[in-house]
Amino acid sequence: xxTERRPDAxxxxxxxxxxxxxxxxxxxxxxxxxxxxxxxxxxxxxxHQVVIVAGETGSGKTTQLPKICLAAGRxxxxxxxxxxxxxxxxxxxxxxxxxELKTQVGAGVGFKVRFSDxxxxxxxxxxxxxxxxxxxxxxxxLLRAYDTIIIDEAHERSLNIDFLLGYLRTLLAKRPDLKxxxxxxxxxxxxxxxxFAGAPVFVVEGRSYPVETRYRPVSLxxxxxxxxxxxxxxxxxxxxxxxxxVEECLQHERAQGRSARGDILVFSSSExxxxxxxxxxxxxxxxxxxxxxxxxRLSVAEQQKVFExxxxxxxxxxxxVAETSLTVPNIHYVIDPGFARISRYSYxxxxxxxxxxxxxxASANQRAGRCGRIAPGVCIRLYSEADYLARPxxxxxxxxxxxxxxxxxxxxxxxxxxxxxxxxxDAPDSRLVNDGFRLLEELGAVDRQRRITTLxxxxxxxxxxxxxxxxxxxxxxLGALHEVLVIVAALSVQDPRDRPHDKQQAADERHAQFRHPxxxxxxxxNLWDVLAAQKGELTERERREFAxxxxxxxxxxxxxxxxxxxxxxxxxxxxxxMNREPAPYEAVHRALLTGLLSQIAHKGDDxxxxxxxxxxxxxxxxSVLARKGPPWIMAAELVETHRVYLRLAAKIEPxxxxxxxxxxLKRSYSEPHWERRQGRVVAFEQTSLFGLVLxxxxxxxxxxxxxxxxxxxxxxxxxxxxxxxxxxxxxxHNRELIAEVERLEDKTRRRDLLVDEExxxxxxxxxxxxxxxxxxxxxxxxxxxxxxxxxxxxxSREQVLAKAADDGTAHDFPDTxxxxxxxxxxxxxxxxxxEADGVTLLLPAGLVQEVPEAVLEWLVPGLLGDRxxxxxxxxxxxxxxxxxxxxxxxxxxxxxxxxxxxxAQQGRPQGAGGKAPESLLAALGQALLRxxxxxxxxxxxx
DNA sequence: GTTAGGGTT
Numbered sequence: 001x002x003t004e005r006r007p008d009a010x011x012x013x014x015x016x017x018x019x020x021x022x023x024x025x026x027x028x029x030x031x032x033x034x035x036x037x038x039x040x041x042x043x044x045x046x047x048h049q050v051v052i053v054a055g056e057t058g059s060g061k062t063t064q065l066p067k068i069c070l071a072a073g074r075x076x077x078x079x080x081x082x083x084x085x086x087x088x089x090x091x092x093x094x095x096x097x098x099x100e101l102k103t104q105v106g107a108g109v110g111f112k113v114r115f116s117d118x119x120x121x122x123x124x125x126x127x128x129x130x131x132x133x134x135x136x137x138x139x140x141x142l143l144r145a146y147d148t149i150i151i152d153e154a155h156e157r158s159l160n161i162d163f164l165l166g167y168l169r170t171l172l173a174k175r176p177d178l179k180x181x182x183x184x185x186x187x188x189x190x191x192x193x194x195x196f197a198g199a200p201v202f203v204v205e206g207r208s209y210p211v212e213t214r215y216r217p218v219s220l221x222x223x224x225x226x227x228x229x230x231x232x233x234x235x236x237x238x239x240x241x242x243x244x245x246v247e248e249c250l251q252h253e254r255a256q257g258r259s260a261r262g263d264i265l266v267f268s269s270s271e272x273x274x275x276x277x278x279x280x281x282x283x284x285x286x287x288x289x290x291x292x293x294x295x296x297r298l299s300v301a302e303q304q305k306v307f308e309x310x311x312x313x314x315x316x317x318x319x320x321v322a323e324t325s326l327t328v329p330n331i332h333y334v335i336d337p338g339f340a341r342i343s344r345y346s347y348x349x350x351x352x353x354x355x356x357x358x359x360x361x362a363s364a365n366q367r368a369g370r371c372g373r374i375a376p377g378v379c380i381r382l383y384s385e386a387d388y389l390a391r392p393x394x395x396x397x398x399x400x401x402x403x404x405x406x407x408x409x410x411x412x413x414x415x416x417x418x419x420x421x422x423x424x425x426d427a428p429d430s431r432l433v434n435d436g437f438r439l440l441e442e443l444g445a446v447d448r449q450r451r452i453t454t455l456x457x458x459x460x461x462x463x464x465x466x467x468x469x470x471x472x473x474x475x476x477x478l479g480a481l482h483e484v485l486v487i488v489a490a491l492s493v494q495d496p497r498d499r500p501h502d503k504q505q506a507a508d509e510r511h512a513q514f515r516h517p518x519x520x521x522x523x524x525x526n527l528w529d530v531l532a533a534q535k536g537e538l539t540e541r542e543r544r545e546f547a548x549x550x551x552x553x554x555x556x557x558x559x560x561x562x563x564x565x566x567x568x569x570x571x572x573x574x575x576x577x578m579n580r581e582p583a584p585y586e587a588v589h590r591a592l593l594t595g596l597l598s599q600i601a602h603k604g605d606d607x608x609x610x611x612x613x614x615x616x617x618x619x620x621x622x623s624v625l626a627r628k629g630p631p632w633i634m635a636a637e638l639v640e641t642h643r644v645y646l647r648l649a650a651k652i653e654p655x656x657x658x659x660x661x662x663x664x665l666k667r668s669y670s671e672p673h674w675e676r677r678q679g680r681v682v683a684f685e686q687t688s689l690f691g692l693v694l695x696x697x698x699x700x701x702x703x704x705x706x707x708x709x710x711x712x713x714x715x716x717x718x719x720x721x722x723x724x725x726x727x728x729x730x731x732x733h734n735r736e737l738i739a740e741v742e743r744l745e746d747k748t749r750r751r752d753l754l755v756d757e758e759x760x761x762x763x764x765x766x767x768x769x770x771x772x773x774x775x776x777x778x779x780x781x782x783x784x785x786x787x788x789x790x791x792x793x794x795x796s797r798e799q800v801l802a803k804a805a806d807d808g809t810a811h812d813f814p815d816t817x818x819x820x821x822x823x824x825x826x827x828x829x830x831x832x833x834x835e836a837d838g839v840t841l842l843l844p845a846g847l848v849q850e851v852p853e854a855v856l857e858w859l860v861p862g863l864l865g866d867r868x869x870x871x872x873x874x875x876x877x878x879x880x881x882x883x884x885x886x887x888x889x890x891x892x893x894x895x896x897x898x899x900x901x902x903x904a905q906q907g908r909p910q911g912a913g914g915k916a917p918e919s920l921l922a923a924l925g926q927a928l929l930r931x932x933x934x935x936x937x938x939x940x941x942x
Numbered sequence: 943g944t945t946a947g948g949g950t951t
Binding site: 085086112113129130131132134135136137138139156158159160253259269271272295296297319320321323324325342343354356399406410413460461465492496566571607618620621622637639641642645647710721783862867 | 943944945946947948949950951
């Protein structure tokens with residue numbers, strides 16, 4: 001019986017036992033459109049490496065194609081791998097096909113999704129999510145386990161599907177024996193065909209009922225006066241139009257004379273809009289009608305209501321969850337306002353945006369199709385046909401609007417080379433690619449040259465968003481792996497908290513007991529600890545009851561637990577040690593921060609936070625930090641809806657970010673200056689990360705920052721200016737030398753004797769080594785160098801004097817004046833206008849009477865010239881005219897007056913013995929008289 | 943003062 005296929009299977013299958021389990025006779029019963037072209041498809045699969053099958057819902061492609069592949073002889077040298085976008089579909093399809101092939105799920109037909117692998121050695125058809133197939137690439141680069149791959153629902157164009165389609169195109173050449181089938185809704189199938197070298201396309205009709213589309217554009221009158229049209233549209237016009245459309249559906253049904261009621265599906269863009277529509281319909285809609293919201297985050301119990309047939313008419317208001325993921329039963333009418341929230345990652349602001357946008361034609365058609373599954377339906381579009389036709393044909397594929405870090409990292413691990421040259425169906429925007437690389441660099445997963453690092457390989461091994469995986473790797477050395485795994489697992493599944501709209505307060509109160517005042521993340525740890533303690537204590541029934549009472553979704557708790565368990569196993573493989581002791585706040589949050597560096601924020605005015613790249617953001621209202629507003633926080637998500645919200649946040653210290661930031665941290669320095677007390681050059685450092693100032697003004701040692709500049713400042717402000725606590729002979733020597741020259745400058749009333757600072761700077765600059773820029777390094781060096789050359793740093797008089805000093809200086813500017821038998825000190829000061837300008841005789845009080853006025857008039861020889869000139873200039877014009885040129889007169893008069901100065905003749909005591917000193921004015925008068933100019937006593941000015 | 947929807951080594 002089995003002999004016919006044995007040679008075929010045994011020849012190449014080797015250890016693959018699945019072939020032996022394939023049934024001989026395939027049951028083709030069932031009235032499915034795809035079966036009409038069964039034989040052509042079988043022939044096509046045999047003849048071509050790639051076949052594209054386009055068909056709408058009800059065509060039977062999903063269940064029949066694997067059977068067609070079997071009939072074409074596939075599944076003989078490897079399994080038929082069949083992917084689905086969603087886990088639930090993979091399971092469901094597996095069980096339907098298993099039934100048709102009269103085998104058990106987990107035997108001939110199996111499935112593999114996260115947390116559940118129901119395949120066996122004899123499995124020849126394996127259903128799986130596309131993510132699982134991608135993950136298997138890590139172990140099985142050529143996908144040797146399969147001889148046929150079916151990529152189902154390729155039109156959904158998720159990141160996974162686009163990556164697979166690109167990869168498979170490169171794989172086909174290396175695996176000529178591999179067959180590939182791609183199924184899609186009947187949209188854009190030519191694209192798929194072109195991508196795979198003109199693969200044949202089979203279009204199979206759908207088994208659905210006709211849908212009449214009616215266009216009922218929303219009246220914008222109400223919105224016309226408003227400033228924000230979009231807001232008005234949702235607030236006023238759409239609910240009104242929905243009420244009218246519901247009325248139209250009921251009229252249509254009455255006109256049809258249908259016996260059974262048909263339900264109405266209304267598409268909506270957000271939970272908020274669903275509430276609004278629900279309220280409006282309850283108020284103004286038809287009576288005796290059940291209004292049911294439907295969205296993914298709704299509790300299971302509330303979602304379940306949609307699937308339980310009630311007796312009355314129902315209007316289901318749903319998000320896009322009803323477009324592809326869930327099939328709402330008994331829908332005869334669809335009302336489509338034509339909007340949806342579309343995720344768009346902004347590479348500019350690094351923020352995930354969720355703008356409400358007009359949906360594509362493809363999406364609108366998919367929505368309309370939802371009412372043609374059981375009977376002819378009516379779809380009322382709340383926009384015009386022209387509007388519809390003006391819309392883009394297809395929704396942008398995910399690869400065009402998402403952060404690409406994870407894909408890039410996977411491609412690096414798989415060694416797929418240049419992402420720009422990878423055969424994607426749609427090439428990702430190069431700016432998104434660059435941004436993805438930037439994030440990986442921020443995480444340390446790639447280096448500056450964009451090569452994957454060891455850390456990057458660890459991150460890639462964890463089935464997590466790269467940011468979350470980074471946290472896990474960081475946690476172990478910080479002794480916080482337990483806490484971080486609990487948190488990361490929670491962050492990668494849906495939030496287990498239920499918050500029913502009518503019991504929000506009760507839910508919040510129940511959740512509050514697990515809260516931590518500073519961290520939304522520790523909520524998960526606190527909850528985890530309580531749940532973990534129950535495991536040995538309570539029965540599952542009691543634990544379910546606990547979850548229900550505390551508004552926790554049992555399903556999502558399970559996902560959390562299973563994710564955690566998977567991560568724990570992987571961490572063992574990565575040799576990351578688990579901490580037994582509870583980790584302190586700081587350790588946990590430092591680990592988390594490694595993944596969230598670009599999602600920190602600083603408190604600004606009001607409640608607003610300053611997020612990276614000059615963005616304003618608000619803490620999400622559900623956060624424990626929403627009211628508190630600590631100065632620095634980090635957030636697991638930065639999402640823009642009405643505003644930019646920081647979701648799941650915790651208080652941090654900016655220093656943590658500073659330490660982690662590495663090369664990302666920008667440092668700038670200001671006001672470098674010498675500090676005598678510290679004996680070094682310091683400056684104010686400002687650190688910033690992504691434009692956020694972490695520390696504005698921190699005094700730091702400037703030497704390691706800029707040694708050359710610090711050294712210059714040290715020489716200039718410490719050594720040259722002398723502002724340094726230095727007990728050194730050279731220093732005293734140099735200081736004295738300089739002081740002496742400065743005194744000379746005062747005496748001679750000039751400022752050009754002392755060499756300028758540049759010269760002194762040059763002196764030290766030449767001698768002080770380049771690595772000396774502080775008191776300590778200077779002294780260490782000096783002690784060494786002075787052992788060899790004691791005078792190495794001593795200035796000479798010549799080095800300090802700018803000009804050769806006049807030898808007569810000591811005579812012309814004596815340091816003392818002998819008066820009445822005493823040598824009294826003279827003080828010179830050069831500062832015109834100052835009280836002490838000129839020369840000052842320091843006279844003890846007791847001697848005041850003994851000093852003749854005349855002595856003081858003469859000053860000192862060096863100043864006599866100035867004094868005489870000033871006196872001559874002060875003469876009346878008539879007299880002065882006779883003395884021109886004045887400088888000549890001064891010079892010749894000085895020749896005569898010099899010897900007459902008191903004390904001019906050495907050894908002759910002034911004012912003692914001999915005649916009393918002559919007054920300067922009298923002597924000058926005599927000298928002028930000898931030149932024929934008579935000056936009266938009254939001619940001298942003041 | 944409130945988040946479209948999927949998926950995983």
